[in-house]
Amino acid sequence: MSKHTKLNIGLFGFGVVGEGIFSVLKQTPSLNATIRKIAIKHLFKERNAPKELFTTDASEILFDPIINVVVELIDDAEAAYHIVSQALKQGKHVVSANKKMIAAHLPELIDLQKTHKVSLLYEAAVCGSIPVIRNLEEYYDNDLLHSFSGIVNGSTNYILTKMSQEKWCYDEALKQAQQLGFAESDPGLDVEGKDAVNKLAIVLKHAYGIDVHPTNILHQGITHLHEKDTQYAAEKGNTIKLVANAVCINKQEVIAFVLPTFVGASNKLSSVDNEYNGVLIGSKLADEQFLYGKGAGRYPTSSAVLSDIAALRYQYKYEYKKSSSLPEYTLSQQAVLRIYVSYSAQHQSLIDDLIRVEEQYTCEQRNYCIGTIYLKTLIHVPWFYKQGVSTVLVSIIPDLDSKDNMEIAELDYSVETIYN
Amino acid sequence: MSKHTKLNIGLFGFGVVGEGIFSVLKQTPSLNATIRKIAIKHLFKERNAPKELFTTDASEILFDPIINVVVELIDDAEAAYHIVSQALKQGKHVVSANKKMIAAHLPELIDLQKTHKVSLLYEAAVCGSIPVIRNLEEYYDNDLLHSFSGIVNGSTNYILTKMSQEKWCYDEALKQAQQLGFAESDPGLDVEGKDAVNKLAIVLKHAYGIDVHPTNILHQGITHLHEKDTQYAAEKGNTIKLVANAVCINKQEVIAFVLPTFVGASNKLSSVDNEYNGVLIGSKLADEQFLYGKGAGRYPTSSAVLSDIAALRYQYKYEYKKSSSLPEYTLSQQAVLRIYVSYSAQHQSLIDDLIRVEEQYTCEQRNYCIGTIYLKTLIHVPWFYKQGVSTVLVSIIPDLDSKDNMEIAELDYSVETIYN
Secondary structure, eight states: OOTTOOEEEEEEOOSHHHHHHHHHHHHOGGGOEEEEEEEOSOTTSOOSSOGGGEESOTHHHHTOTTOOEEEEOOSOHHHHHHHHHHHHHTTOEEEEOOHHHHHHHHHHHHHHHHHHTOOEEOGGGTTTTSOHHHIIIIITTSSOEEEEEEEOOHHHHHHHHHHHHSOOOHHHHHHHHHHTTOSOSSHHHHHTTHHHHHHHHHHHHHHHOOOOOGGGSEEOOSTTOOHHHHHHHHHTTEEEEEEEEEEEOBSSEEEEEEEEEEEETTSGGGGOOTTEEEEEEEETTTEEEEEEEEOSSHHHHHHHHHHHHHHHTTTOOOOOHHHHSSSOOEEOOOEEEEEEEEEOGGGGGGGGGSSEEEEEEOOSSOEEEEEEEEHHHHHHOGGGGOTTEEEEEEEEEEOTTOTTBOOOOOEEOSSSOTTO | OOTTOOEEEEEEOOSHHHHHHHHHHHHOGGGOEEEEEEEOSOTTSOOSSOGGGEESOTHHHHTOTTOOEEEEOOSOHHHHHHHHHHHHHTTOEEEEOOHHHHHHHHHHHHHHHHHHTOOEEOGGGTTTTSOHHHIIIIITTSSOEEEEEEEOOHHHHHHHHHHHHSOOOHHHHHHHHHHTTOSOSSHHHHHTTHHHHHHHHHHHHHHHOOOOOGGGSEEOOSTTOOHHHHHHHHHTTEEEEEEEEEEEOBSSEEEEEEEEEEEETTSGGGGOOTTEEEEEEEETTTEEEEEEEEOSSHHHHHHHHHHHHHHHTTTOOOOOHHHHSSSOOEEOOOEEEEEEEEEOGGGGGGGGGSSEEEEEEOOSSOEEEEEEEEHHHHHHOGGGGSTTEEEEEEEEEEOTTOTTBOOOOOEEOSSSOTTO
């Protein structure tokens, strides 16, 4: 596609984002992009666009030679994968916001891009309007990235904020998040940490060149959290945030997981409230950087999708530079986590799995302990996955047994070492 | 320069940043970039690089056909302009961190890039390691930018932080900033707001396509601030920050200035302390975004310069897209500012220049008033430039007389309307 080629867009899905894109493109002739066809499930609904644009037949877009760009904005990840891979095979560039689909199929999607010499852009898939992927890909390219720590799911962050600041209960906060349109259509994706881990898998590729399926990354959402946990956090001057972490532990290895985390007031992530997202990027030269903005919703997602559409005019494609450059990183479990675990009495034996129990508290309603555990242990212990047990990260301790250990201090997000 | 061409670099200046770049490039063979020659002023100093690399003769770099990239890191803006323009004319790509030089000569430098089909990159010139220019240029390209508000000078921010948090006096804080290496070699550039306004001029080009010489932008640094001002800010729950503003007031006009500003605790800029920089970007779709990181110093500047060098491998150049796209913006003075002015008794008559005085206070040490003034008036009143008068921005009020006014609310950085 040569510079400033007209973009003839086939759009899949006409929800709030699709409608937003349609309306902005109409108002922005300078973009030189027109929506030629819109594929939807049901024709009979009222839509804010001319009737003749709509079709229920995907092939009217996928096999139309005039259409050179497909914008995929549907919910169903498997259907989206079918559409996107077909479009790429037909030599069309694709813009997608579907993190679940991208995280699950990234290696195949990269192959398709290479084979068919087309570009697949998905800035909206991670932190909505915040340009995370593009900056990891382009800007943090030669500076050694120590860590990525992000609040990447607006829905759970909204719920946690309301629970901590307004003392709402979980159900009330979730309902409100759904009403405000922050939550995914399947809220399980949000609250169980699956949306966050999908985003983390994409980040791992662009930050470190690591291919990993999201199901292979340790993750826990916010459904296990007990009201005592929120209370405990507040007493110690922390808040609980759901943080997606990728931390470089030595010159070849990165650890990654999504966990509820105690965050102290001096940490920039503590200032990320409600539906906002925020990302802390730690690097050798640039030190600490913080990117903050709206991670979801009609307009922020539209903004990111539009940026991708605009970038296609300039033949932009992700180079996946980290995958071919040195050092070559692999995902590791060689780390020790300091965790707070709260649990009902029946799970008392879980403390046997800790390397060291530093603090222990029992009461009739709920017990808790603070201690250290190997990351590789935490992944395998059954109690971690049980509803009656809630695990909150206190800090990350580089594995002192590892020879090639980086000279990094314990990564502590909280105000103070909790057990003082 | 085709993809992955070897970069043969001629370096001008070997201060802390130059030395950092030299050391990182040596350790990063994957960048495929080598420093071939280093031009310096004095040969006799001890340097951390092989002796044979150094020269005092600029032409050994500028006219060496092997050298395809010039990295300019010297202090003297006029000498830097001579070097950079010569290098561009010789068909060499250039990376520079010299905001003063770039702000003063941007139109000529853009012409030279076009004429000689070369690229001039200068991400380090604005907010050091924070990728501000690249994101304004590439990412905030199709979303309507409402405003850019930034703490863009680390040295003054360090001084203001120490004055407010540690109650240091101005001189003590300045001295410490200089010792820590945050301050420019000529501290006047920092404390008089000249460095900030240079950066703002560059931002105006990339955010709005506006060409303006920095001397034509209203600016005041922190040298006029009185200890009573800091005290007053604290009493009202605000802090004083030096903020560079570019605000879109209607579909064709932008106002811009650098002023000390009352910032409330809920504003993200209030969390930018010490030598850090932070930028709030307001846009129609993405809403509010915040970018934060180290704005100056050896490593953050090196990080940005390295990113530019790396980008040259991929033929990256600024497209200056806003200059050729619609709407076409011009710099305007059609706005009303609400300001706090503190002054010694002899300047009492300044209140006659205000549209409305909302609050007035006199005491033996210092008087102050709060009121509204036309931006176009403020630029011309002599008292604004007098040492005995200190002006702090409270809020920006869109000019209600203007017909094409945007529906934006008063832009208020502070905790509360001060005069309640």
